[in-house]
Amino acid sequence: MEGRKGAVPGLGPFALTDLAQGMSRFGRLARSVDPARPWAHPRADVLDGQTFRTWVRRTLRTRSGRAYFDIATEAVFAADASDISLLHALCYAVGNGDLETLVAVDHGAQQDRVVGGSVVVAERLAEGLDVRLGDPVASITQDRAGVTVRTRSGREHAADRVVVAIPPTLAGRLVDDPPLPAARDQLTQRLPAGTVVKAFAAYPTPFWREDGLNGQAASDRGPVKVTFDVSPSEAEVGVLLGFVEGGEALRWQRLSEAERRRQVLGCFVRHFGEQAAHPTSYVEKNWSEEEFTRGCYGAHFAPGVWTAFGESLRPPVGRVHWAGSEYAVEWSGYMEGAVRSGRATAREVLDAPRSSGPPHGA
Amino acid sequence: MEGRKGAVPGLGPFALTDLAQGMSRFGRLARSVDPARPWAHPRADVLDGQTFRTWVRRTLRTRSGRAYFDIATEAVFAADASDISLLHALCYAVGNGDLETLVAVDHGAQQDRVVGGSVVVAERLAEGLDVRLGDPVASITQDRAGVTVRTRSGREHAADRVVVAIPPTLAGRLVDDPPLPAARDQLTQRLPAGTVVKAFAAYPTPFWREDGLNGQAASDRGPVKVTFDVSPSEAEVGVLLGFVEGGEALRWQRLSEAERRRQVLGCFVRHFGEQAAHPTSYVEKNWSEEEFTRGCYGAHFAPGVWTAFGESLRPPVGRVHWAGSEYAVEWSGYMEGAVRSGRATAREVLDAPRSSGPPHGA
Incomplete structure (x- = not known):
């Protein structure tokens, strides 16, 4: 399935019709999903109970039509259509425009690059801030008085609240005291990064x-x-x-x-x-x-995960708040989503009572 | 779907026929899977590309027939049929006898209990051994000379080889130096415990x-x-x-x-x-x-995980070996599987060259 030039692959009329119908059905279904609460969809159990692959195989009839969805899935999720639920594919597409926008360069998610590399964004943001590098966090301890972050080298940092802005699967590797609630911990067991x-x-x-x-x-x-x-x-x-x-x-x-x-x-x-x-x-x-990345572009949701555990994704746990691309409702999985999540979490922290609110289990 | 007495639920003839046919089809398909290498099945991508729920919905026609599989899945995997791939359900059933044996009490996997509680087994095994409790492992460092295990309290233990005998998702929370290979790390991101x-x-x-x-x-x-x-x-x-x-x-x-x-x-x-x-x-x-359990009865494989990452489950990484019920080929998920895995890993360690074999990345 290759054409030397142009965005439309060199497909016959039957395959093109198949692909157009498949994309139209996917788009309609996606627009029925609320990306902030995919678990609330009236047919969430059906949409989340099957892989995206199952839907593609059942909906698309031609090899080329199926191949389009397979390539798009790999390119967008860095995972196979087997790995994600239909509900996740729909939620991701509608939260980020639509499937065509995600894979597109012209006027699409792939249009812009940062001159000098993406690292420039982080470097500019860090200017004037007290950033400590090279000493990874090992544990987070919270009680009624505050929260203490301890690094692998044994250094301690006290704070009123903490924002954990790393991918969920890496956040799950930190030692939390008290231990995180069951539902939140089981969620992080189920949010792998793509390959x-x-x-x-x-x-x-x-x-x-x-x-x-x-x-x-x-x-x-x-x-x-x-x-x-x-x-x-x-x-x-x-x-x-x-x-x-x-x-x-x-x-x-x-x-x-x-x-x-x-x-x-x-x-x-x-x-x-x-x-x-x-x-x-x-x-x-x-x-x-990479020890502190362990996959890209973001976490993906296997079947059943959004419906059973989705509600535990965004709420803070006591004094610990979450931020990062995975927590964004719109443009999750992209730098845009990371920025949006960062702003939402900053607002959440500013709105939180200054030194009250006992943590879970306390 | 309940009958007050007996193992066969009070179903009508149509539902009973549906259930019998479904179980027969499942059994036949299961016997085509090699539990030691499920990824090697000629149709592995199809079997691993769908949820067990998709297969049940497509194969069983009656509400009661489907309910049987749903209940059996919950009881065996502590997960929903949405959460696991068809290939995993088949692999687990054939490695542990068959689906009927798994849920059965008389002559089944649920038949025996340990007088005094299961903890007695661990206590007896520990007699005469130097067991250190209450100081969880934080990191494992290996090089050409040996391996050092460091606990959260800062104690260090040196060894020639180490066996990590905790569930995969908890093993993934330890700090490894050098970091584990990409495929092994991504596997542990994808092996959640049931609920x-x-x-x-x-x-x-x-x-x-x-x-x-x-x-x-x-x-x-x-x-x-x-x-x-x-x-x-x-x-x-x-x-x-x-x-x-x-x-x-x-x-x-x-x-x-x-x-x-x-x-x-x-x-x-x-x-x-x-x-x-x-x-x-x-x-x-x-x-x-529980911080050091975080789910039961064992890890489960979502769609796509066995085929993409299964080969990274059992091989040791340098001086670090794996043991536990999840690593067993037969009776994975049961105490029987833990014993079998323990023996297999002990053999693996005894057969390993005493002080050679550079670790990965060294």
Whole structure:
């Protein structure tokens, strides 16, 4: 399923009709979900009781139509359609516009990049703040008087309230005293991060532009299924980025370094020609290997999780509040969602009574 | 769906035929799965790509037939049929005999209890061993020379090899240095424990026996769907045990203490008569609240997890080996499985080269 140019893949009329009908049905169903409370949907148990894959297989009739949804799922969730519930796919799509917006570059979620890299945002935000790096938090202890954060090196920080702004699965690894309530703890056991590796290849020039190509590709043949042109804006060199995602990433990361590189460059050659075979440098970033990331782009909800545990996602636990992209109602999973969640949580903390409110279990 | 006596619920002929056909189809499909390598099934992606609920809804035609599978799933997995993949249900059933054996008391997995309570097994095993309690492990550091276990209080224990014999989701909360490989870490993000509360009511006598009842009940009406007579063997008092499991446990544990008790006793009265309304004592045990348990009876596999991550479950990581019921091929999720896994891991450690074998990443 590949066309050399354009956003619409080279599909026959039957496949195109199938895809159009499938996207229309998905969109209608998504608009029936309240992204702030997906568990409240009148048919939540049915929508959350099946995988997104089950819905795609039942709804789409053509191989190409199904492949579109599979690629979109991998690209958006860094997970396979097997891994997430239909309700989660719907909730995520409607909270972030729609499925087309999520995968789109022009006027879509993939349109903008930050000059200098995304780290610039964090660096600017940190200016003038007292930021302590290199000493990870080990435990959080709270009582009626306040909360104490203890780091792995044994340093202690006292506060009135704490905002935990790391992914849920990592938040679940902190030691909480008193221990978190059952429902909140069981939720964090069920919010894994997706699986994604970024592979970059640099060339003397963005040679694909000479062929009228923009560097974007989407294919149902892996390991790289989605590519982007991420050359610096001055374009003194050309850089192609390939994403290896979901189950594809699991299989591929077991290969040798040489074989991984061979397969990635093979994908680039398929899309952009023989010149892609000989980069001046080649770099991989496996986010699942990073101790303080352990996966991307965000947490995903397997079947049953939203309906059974969703209500425990956002409420603070005593003096501990949660923030991060996973907690956003709109643009969850994106930097935009992280900002929105940060603002909502800041408001929650400011509105909280200054030194009252006993924690759970106290 | 209840009959007052006997193992076969009072179903009409159509429902009984539906149930018999469903169980037969499930059994046949289960026998095609190798419990040691479920991911190797020729149709693994299809079996792992759907929830067990999807299969039950598609295969069973009657409300009662579906209810049987729903109750059995809750009772066996302490999770809903939405939460686990069809492949996991099949793998678990075939590794532990079959679905009927799992839920059965006579000649089944529920037949025996340990006089004095299960803790006796641990106490006997601990006799003569140097067991340190009350100081939980915080981190595990390994290199070419050996491995060091550090506790929360700062004590250090050096060893040649370490066996981590806690549930996977809790193992994922330890700090590993070097950090665990990506696939192993992402697996532990995806192995949540089930949700179960045990509710006990004690009476002056096991009065239900006078009515010719054995204290066992299974019902599709909650919150208690399964009960057992757990009176001490001398029967100087009568004790009924009710399990509240899966999503039912989530909803129920949000209620007040008085309302929870009222609902549980209501279930006991429904099965065993008005005498059940007035116990001499009533106790609940919510395993999800326990910091070092965080759920029962074992970990379960959501769709996609066995096929993508299953191969990372059992292999040791350098000097760190895994043991526990979740790692057993047969009787995973039961004490029997824990014993089998313990023996297999002891063999693995004994067979490992004494002081060689660099850890991962070293």
